Amino acid sequence: MKIADYTAVELSEQIKQGRVTVKEALDAVFEQIDCTEEAIHCYVTIDRERAYRQAQEVQKKIDAGELTGPLAGVPFAIKDNLCTEGMLTTCSSKILENFVPTYSAEAVKRLEAAGAVVIGKTNMDEFAMGSTTETSYFGITRNPRNTEHVPGGSSGGSAAAVAAGECFAALGSDTGGSIRQPASYCGVVGMKPTYGTVSRYGLIAYGSSLDQIGPLTKDVRDCAAILEVIAGEDKKDSTSMKREDTNFTEALVDDVKGMRIGIPRDYFGEGLDPEVKQAVLAAAKVLEERGALVEEFDLSLVEYAIPTYYTIAAAEASSNLERFDGVKYGYRAPVDDLHPMYKKTRSEGFGAEVKRRIMLGSFVLSSGYYDAYYLKALRVKALIKKAFDEAFAKYDVILGPVAPTTAPRLGESLADPIKMYLGDIYTISVNLAGLPGISIPCGTDSKGLPIGLQLIGDCFREKNLIRAAFTAEKALQEERR
Secondary structure: OOHHHOOHHHHHHHHHOOOOOHHHHHHHHHHHHHHHHHHHOOEEEEOHHHHHHHHHHHHHHHHOOOOOOOOOOOEEEEEOOEOEOOEOOOOOOHHHOOOOOOOOOHHHHHHHHOOOEEEEEEOOOHHHOOOOOOOOOOOOOOEOOEOOEOOOOOOHHHHHHHHOOOOOEEEEEEOOOOOHHHHHHHOOEEEEOOOOOEOOOOEOOOOOOOOEEEEEEOOHHHHHHHHHHHEOOOOOOOOOOOOOOOOHHHHOOOOOOOOEEEEEHHHHOOOOOHHHHHHHHHHHHHHHHOOOEEEEEOOOOHHHHHHHHHHHHHHHHHHHHHHOOOOOOOOOOOOOOHHHHHHHHHHHHOOHHHHHHHHHHHHHOOOOOHHHHHHHHHHHHHHHHHHHHHHHOOOOEEEEEOOOOOOOEOOOOOOOHHHHHHOOOOOHHHHHOOOOEEEEEEEEOOOOOEEEEEEEEOOOOHHHHHHHHHHHHHHHHHHHO
């Protein structure tokens, strides 16, 4: 078995047993990067010198028996909106093209403390605003499964890097599906935990009430192992939760007997590609055959999720991005007077999609429109959470598609932003309600593009998701053999 074929947990086991060194694992990753990175463009920054220096330190700790966890020695990629001390962190925007943080995000620190080796920072939609990784200032990322298609977004670089073997696992962030949708498009596993499970300290904010950091991996086992490392309370993030039940790997059980799974009829109506529908329902059938109780139900308010999400997210974005003004850090337009400098810096520094959302957010927060749009969106958000609460009174897990179609061709979505927004219809409700969700591969369409299965759980019930996802993954792998 080649080093590149191992999952993250398998690789760490090989390293700890002395069959592979951390340096050899890094060599394998960089060899793959040299082969495919030019065609796919997963990374904004690759720091080989730092990675090899870190690998040497990690190897010493493994040899001394100080690092024994399931991620020790594993090469990781980090989405470029997570601060990394001493490494360029740009959010794929011109306005942060020269920003080097003096600290690391808490999730990154926890990974490194567990022995993970950071290779570099992955490409993304600018400030996480987009669903295709085409709005990046540093150029587009392509889907490794078919380079004429997008990898999804905004964590498209992280998903593509895992799919292309340019890392063994990656971190992304999910504001409205930004981990799960690219995971679906690229045929990897991606998980958004319950809001507050992973510290957002060091994550450059898009929508503060919606953002959550999570893993993108080759399989469900890796996903559970990473989540176990990065989850937990952080005093530096007031929204992080104190949880006692973060031993997620114990949920890796191939058994769903008696698990109640609900399938929303609303998710299988107009606009869903027939091939996606067939693959997702076939996966549901597989779980049913293994003892799960599967039934359809009505989940109301689905059609209101998109306008609600884009109103709230844009409002929070306009507030969060106010700090990028050319004064403290990042790009500054060469203008002497203060107010013209602000205007020119932001005009030149932000891309079209970011400007669109800042203007929309400023509009819905403005006097005279605040009640009509923003407050109304907050009320609908509460109703969406209530609808999920009612559903989880009956079901352990909700099952559905991740996206209406497989990965679109490059250029298609940018030509029609509204169509791009509608592509988030199945993922954004999870963020509005603060729920956990996971995407796992469940098949391919007639063009060979991956199809993702989405499982949604109640708040703090990630273990139900991991158990169902692990069982489905095993069953679907057996069927393919």
